[in-house]
Amino acid sequence: MVGTPPVDLAAFVESSPPGSRLWLxxxxxxxxxxxxxxxxxxxxxxxxxxxxxxDVALVRVGRRLIAHVVISTGPLVTASLLGKGDPAGVPLGRVTALRRGWWILPLPRVMRPSLFVGQRMASALWARPLAxxxxxxxxxxxxxGWSRPMRKQWLGRLEVRLLRAEDLDALLVFAGERLLxxxxxxxxxxxxxxARDxxxxxxxxxxxxxxxxxxxFAYLDSYRExxxxxxxxxxxxxxxxxxARRMGVAHRLLGCLLEAARKQGERRIYADVDEDNLASLRTFRRRGFRFASAELIRRVNAEWDASGGSKPLVALERMLDGHD
Ligand SMILES: CC(C)(COP(=O)(O)OP(=O)(O)OC[C@H]1O[C@@H](n2cnc3c(N)ncnc32)[C@H](O)[C@@H]1OP(=O)(O)O)[C@@H](O)C(=O)NCCC(=O)NCCS
Structure with a gap:
């Protein structure tokens, strides 16, 4: 998946002549x-x-560009490795190589049968809740816990801080992988x-x-946004x-946000969490968040239900004039 472009990347690709090669x-x-x-x-x-x-095709679906496996050609249907089939889009080209850091991996057409069979098997398996x-x-x-020492070694020194404007690229990469x-x-x-000046x-x-x-990552903002x-x-x-889990990262991220809120003169901040998300609840409780009033919990759930529904949530609040 290539994501929603900052400039109109789709239009740029569409205006490139047939036969040209582009890195995206x-x-x-x-x-x-x-x-x-x-x-x-x-x-x-x-x-x-x-x-x-x-083949791996580059397709425009609305304003989004996606790079997915072709699972049928008449009509053209593409799918992610674990997905069933994308909405119809406009095919723009064929992916011929991948680049990760300094590594370039060519995608020769001899790989087509294995990619097709691999996609079919993986998506059929993934459709099963058991799998x-x-x-x-x-x-x-x-x-x-057992892998934490190895993971620490692998990650190296962690820096936890407020994001600045120049971190946008890193944020979008993280979001593409992990955020909705x-x-x-x-x-x-x-x-x-x-990060406004x-x-x-x-x-x-x-x-x-x-x-x-x-x-x-975490952010602090008005829900009205x-x-x-x-x-x-x-x-x-x-x-x-x-x-990076179970190393205190979430604890430190919340610490940064609490400090920022304090500097902005907030007296309290809030959070909402799926009521069965024990890891998240523990993380917030360890940072001094307490359950909010029943009335606020009811309103949070009502707002979410009205905007498309979600699992039952609990709301938490944290006063900022005391200690951490
Ligand atoms: C919830 C989440 C953010 C915690 O991140 P983390 O960096 O591993 O958390 P920390 O290492 O800072 O741990 C904070 C506290 O929560 C506890 N905790 C974290 N993960 C836990 C888990 N899976 N089970 C039980 N406790 C857990 C830690 O033990 C620690 O408490 P302690 O100091 O008493 O030991 C992470 O598991 C995650 O990203 N989950 C998926 C996304 C999610 O559910 N986000 C929450 C949306 S509201």
Whole structure:
């Protein structure tokens, strides 16, 4: 997936002549582990007639560009490695190579049968709740306490701090991989509010590993920015990459946001959490958040239900005039 472009990348690709080759950098993880958020793809401009099953096609769906496996050609249907099929889009080209850092991996057409069969098998397996449950358990086990020393070594020294305007790129790469929030929203909020010159409103905090990759994130902002009628500043999108979990990253991210809120003169801040998310509840409780009033919990759930529903939530609040 190549994500929503900052400039009209789709229009740029469409205006490139057939036969030209372009490098595009994207955000998203739907071809993971083949493609990771922040990797680049080389695209050969071509029409649908030049695409076959098992090719990786670049397709425009609305304003979004996606790079997915072709699973059928008449009509053209593409899908992520684990997905069933994308909405119909406009094919713009074929992916001929991937680049991760200094590594370039060519995608020769002899790989088509294995990519096609691999996609079919992986998506059929992923459609089973049992397989997803097993995968989740394996991931939780791989990133639990026993692997922490190795993970610490791998990540190097972690820097946890408020995000600045120049961190936008790292944020969009992280978001493409781990957040449901749109890149347009994040760009607008980071540049226009959280890291605004001459007085920030709200804040965003990030944890960077030694290679400068973001491995944890959270922001603090008014829910009204997302169209919900709730007052005050709320901690939103607290997510730590599995490789950096259980190392105190979320604790430190919340510390940055609390400090920023204090400096902005807030007297209290809020958070909402799925009521069955024990890890998150413990993280907030350890930072001094307490359950909010039953009335606020009811309003948060009502607002979310009205905007499309979610799991039952609990609301938490943290006074800022006391100690951490
Ligand atoms: C919840 C989450 C942010 C915690 O991040 P983290 O960096 O691993 O948390 P920390 O290491 O700072 O731990 C903070 C506290 O929570 C506890 N905790 C963290 N993960 C836990 C888990 N899976 N089970 C039990 N306790 C957990 C820690 O033990 C610690 O408490 P302690 O100091 O008493 O030991 C992370 O698991 C995550 O990203 N989860 C998926 C996304 C999510 O659910 N976000 C919350 C949305 S509101």
């Amino acid at each position: 950098r994207g955000a998203g993880r739907s071809l993971y582990p083949l493609l990771r958020s922040g990797d680049s793809v080389q695209v050969l401009r071509c029409g649908p007639e030049a695409l076959s099953r098992g 997803r449950g097993v995968a989740r358990r394996l991931r939780d086990f791989a990133f639990s 929030v749109s890149s347009t929203f994040l760009r607008r909020q980071l540049l226009g509010r959280w 001459g007085g920030a409103v709200g804040a965003a905090a990030g944890a960077f590993d030694a290679a400068g990759r973001l491995c944890g 997302e169209g919900l009628a709730l007052d005050g500043l709320w901690v939103r999108s607290l997510v730590v990459a599995p490789r």
